[in-house]
Amino acid sequence: MSSISDNVKRILAELPEGVQLEAAAKTRTASEIKEAIEAGVKIIGENYLQEAEKVFPEIGRIVRWHYIGSLQRRKIKKIVRIFDMIETVSSMEFADEINKRAGQLNKIMPVLIEVNSGKEPQKSGVMPEDCENLVRRISTLPNIKIEGLMTMGPLVDDPEKLRPYFKLTKELFDRIKELELPNVEMKYLSMGMSSSYKVAISEGANLVRIGTLIFGPRKK
Numbered sequence: 738m739s740s741i742s743d744n745v746k747r748i749l750a751e752l753p754e755g756v757q758l759e760a761a762a763k764t765r766t767a768s769e770i771k772e773a774i775e776a777g778v779k780i781i782g783e784n785y786l787q788e789a790e791k792v793f794p795e796i797g798r799i800v801r802w803h804y805i806g807s808l809q810r811r812k813i814k815k816i817v818r819i820f821d822m823i824e825t826v827s828s829m830e831f832a833d834e835i836n837k838r839a840g841q842l843n844k845i846m847p848v849l850i851e852v853n854s855g856k857e858p859q860k861s862g863v864m865p866e867d868c869e870n871l872v873r874r875i876s877t878l879p880n881i882k883i884e885g886l887m888t889m890g891p892l893v894d895d896p897e898k899l900r901p902y903f904k905l906t907k908e909l910f911d912r913i914k915e916l917e918l919p920n921v922e923m924k925y926l927s928m929g930m931s932s933s934y935k936v937a938i939s940e941g942a943n944l945v946r947i948g949t950l951i952f953g954p955r956k957k
């Protein structure tokens with residue numbers, strides 16, 4: 738098996754210009770994450786606050802930390818403190834709490850709006866048809882800055898099947914960008930994981946979240 742360092746260098750070498758790599762680090766140790774950083778990773782994505790709290794003190798702000806897990810109200814205070822971006826905002830309720838906690842820290846929290854591009858009832862994310870309205874409402878909050886969209890898409894066997902969901906999210910991204918709303922800067926379109934990042938990039942992703950392909954299969 739190739740090393741974390743080799744994997745990162747190979748992926749970075751093949752990513753088109755303008756596409757940023759985010760290492761999805763759930764279940765990985767601080768030393769694994771450090772190896773990825775030494776090989777050139779600049780953004781770490783974490784799904785769980787508890788895991789981030791374990792590795793963050795050892796690594797610090799030499800990289801940017803993105804929260805990519807589901808939000809819980811009581812964890813938002815700490816999430817806002819540690820993370821440089823929250824990619825999974827999909828309701829006004831959580832946005833209000835992020836705004837409040839960021840305000841207490843004198844911080845303006847960059848966020849992405851997570852879109853439920855597959856319209857799956859059990860999945861998180863705002864429904865595509867409600868996205869623009871949510872962006873408009875969140876954009877009025879002074880301590881939040883919307884910087885783009887994120888989507889997962891449904892679980893499929895063939896990454897090609899994700900193409901319509903990536904396409905839909907890119908269309909939403911472009912449409913909201915054209916509105917030129919105050920306090921909204923549509924910079925990041927976060928889509929694609931280990932199996933699907935190439936399809937995602939061909940549909941306009943400029944931030945790809947890759948775990949397995951960097952660190953190997955997860956143990957738990």
Ligand SMILES: *Cc1c(COP(=O)(O)O)cnc(C)c1O
Nearest residue numbers: 761784805930931946947948949
């Ligand atoms: C785990 C995870 C990824 C990366 O998944 P891999 O298939 O291991 O590349 C990307 N995004 C989110 C939100 C994740 O939870």
